[in-house]
Amino acid sequence: MAVADDETDGLSARAHSLEQALLDSILATVPDALIVIDMHGSIVSFSAAAQNMFQYAESDVLGENISMLMPSPDRERHDGYIGHYLDTGERRIIGIGRLTSARRRDGSVFPIELSVGEVSDQGRRLFTGFIRDLTERQQAERRVADLQAELAHTSRVTAMGTLASALAHELNQPLTAIANYMEAGRDLLDAEGPVDRDLLREAMDESAAQALRAGEIIRSLREFIKRGETMRQPESLRGLLAEGAALAFIGVDSRGL
Template identity: 80%
Template sequence: MPIDQLPANTKLDDTATLEQALLSSILSTIPDALIVIDARAHIVSFSAAAQRMFDYSEADVLGENIMMLMPSPDRERHDSYMTNYLQTGVRKIIGIGRLTTALRRDGSTFPIELQVGELHDGSDRFFTGFIRDLTERQQTERRLQDLQAELAHTARVTAMGTLASALAHELNQPLTAIANYMEAARDLLAEPEPDRALLAEALDESAAQALRAGDIIRSLREFIKRGDSHRQPEPLRAVLAEGTALAFIGVDSRGIDMDIATDAGVDMVLINRVQIQQVVINLVRNAVEAMAGKTVRLLRITAGLDATGRVEVSVSDSGTGLSPEVERQIFTPFHSTKPAGLGVGLSICQTIVEAHGGRIWATPSRWGGSNFHFTIDPAE
């Protein structure tokens, strides 16, 4: 019995009773949910935090299979995972932890951090799961990312103003020279007997100044191209999981069958974590919006090595898909298929991926929706 449910005159002078009461008190107040299951995956304990997190009372879930709290495809796979562990003893989650998604009573999913432990009570075996709802943390990270994006945008606007001023100053001289030489050529042509040598010189100088203007723009592009952001090795699975969790914040995720799968040969990638997560967020949100109103809502995020040894990430959905006309212009800035869209999300994705030395493209998915692919470098 939890300590807050004991009668007021109860004396906790028995050590076992005291320990049990203290444990009950701790479990009733810790913010992380605790769920205990037996070897058959049936729930035998469901803490107060778990009840608040999943919107089930303990009576609703005791004796039920833990898979009731999992979205597809984890729900269908869990029993086979349990059987495989009991037979082989090979740990894939126990003592390791993972980022995944859970299923509330109302059918909505939310990102969680799961830590699983194991205990033995004589011949009985139990598994403890500590679950942390990442929604608030992800929202905080999202707000920080938004703030960083706003600051970066302000810096870019300031830089663009400075750049525009410098560019106008640098280009003003060759453009003025071109105008002067062309006016002189016009005046020469107006004479009854134009001086062909002077005319040729004026045209040559105009061409030289035009090339100079081109060189100014070219050097500016090279300077910008060299201003790539810092990249470092990052675990791809975690990047995809966190990016997906961020994308799900504030959207209707009910009924979405979502899975993230990375090939065994794919682990660390050389990226700017925030930028690639922004790509994942845009692609996942687009997929969720494309599946609005669909009976079947499938979302698959996969990663594997392509024929060139680069890592290819794919985001596939069962949404409305893309027409050939839209597919040709999908990465064009300010081209959007959404009534209120600005048409810059995919253009930004393309800029980020290409800055990483990769490419991004779209194909039809096997469920009739869209499949967006992008490539990035594996970490050495």
Template identity: 90%
Template sequence: MAVADDDTDGLGLRDHSLEQALLGSILTTVPDALIVIDMRGRIVSFSPAAQRMFQYAEGDVLGENISMLMPSPDRERHDGYIDHYLTTGERRIIGIGRLTSARRRDGSTFPIELSVGEVETEGRRLFTGFIRDLTERQQAERRVADLQAELAHAGRVTAMGTLAAALAHELNQPLTAIANYMEAGRDLLEGDGPVDRDMLREAMNESAGQALRAGEIIRSLRESIKRGETMRQSEPLRGLLAEGAALAFIGIDSRGIDMDVSVDPAIDRVFVNRVQLQQVVINLVKNAVEAMQDSPVRILRVTAAPATDVPGKVEVIVADSGPGLDPDMSRTLFTPFSTTKARGLGVGLSISQTIVEGHSGRIWAGPSSWGGTAFHFTLDIAED
């Protein structure tokens, strides 16, 4: 029996060693980072993928608070998140997951997908976090979006050419008629004899009638274009805003920016075209970051709440702590090719306005709480 017991113990040890080796192999090769923390938020395990992702060696972070890997404001709030969960049992992240941002050793931030689990072992409660770096995926999505934008641009150029040809064809006749009637009226006025008022009145009436006809042609074409409705569907608003903001941060220096995305719990889903609305968010967030480039305090807030003036609408606000709007520039803010940027084309806000208005919303700008600029736009709330 003693020999059998010894053999069993030895087999158990070998099985345990095999499990440990297998676990180590998995953690070494899996692309997602694994971080384990205790109830106080202290790091107790830091996988090789996490070391590569965050540029820290395991010895640099063990025993440190997990908040060191977070940008503001999550860094300051994290311990409060844990305390809130331990006190109330309310799950805001655990078992749910979220899109957020993380902070590398050099201070740069990057978008991540975070999944958090919970385990109790030997009377000790631990939290496991699997982290996926979304940079490459979003860069690929961005490249696809850019390609789609180029194709759409080519389509718009073709459509504009067709529209121009249609306008030239349709407007040629009334404009020619107007020119002929006006020339006839001028000849009547310049004649030596008395002015034939009836003929002059007729020429003016015909000119006015042809001008109205030209206006009707333009109005008809504009309505025809408007009927080409944007393909929309129900989308989760918080995910849309968070992903749009994360896309905007790719390739720009986000160090020192206090950024947060906040959506009123009363708002769940909106009726939008996801790609187009994320383009609006990208444009506005990038503008905010560029505006705050030289600001001593860099605060960026993306918020959403039910619109107070129009039922069935949500109001989204992208606010910054930059220098604010130039009064002269504010009058032409959404005019195409109007910009103060040395390398800008001045079409981002114009495109954003076109997209928002295509979604039956409106967009406007005003001062933010920190003296910077706040861009507001409205969207339709998706019906259940």
């Protein structure tokens, strides 16, 4: 019987050793840090990833209070958090997780995602903390935000270029019409014989109308910029044709056409 018991104990020891080796192998490859503390906040396990993350060797932190890895004010409050949970059972972090900050050996503070769990080992209450360093993620998020801002700026510049081109096109029509009406009026004044005052007045009236139209284009643009809305309205084809005809035939009688 003693031999059988010894063999059973040996098998149990080897199985436990194998389980521990497997666990150590898994923890060594997991990128997240794993820290285990007891109910007093003392560190009882510190994974390889935790050593790399916090720049401490496991031997430097075993038995030390977990608060050494925290910046203020969590550093001073942590033991109170544990005490409150043990007294009330109220879960504020355990099983929930949160975003917070941690402190490296050199004193630098970095953002982390913390997930806390609770286990029982031979009647002893332990707390496990999986910690993910968010430094690279936040840097990437800031870079994305910067790129989005640059893209928005580029879009605004492009929109301004398009808007300027459209404005130039819209203003060119009434300005060209004004110039043509003025030239027609000048031709009327330069023509031999009495000045046709009616035609000259017509040229001046049309020039004034086109100037008002140019002003309306500017006003519409200001409204568009202020409200960010496109202002569209129907135009009478008959009116547009009449306007074109008036521009084309102004002063034709004085030129003998």
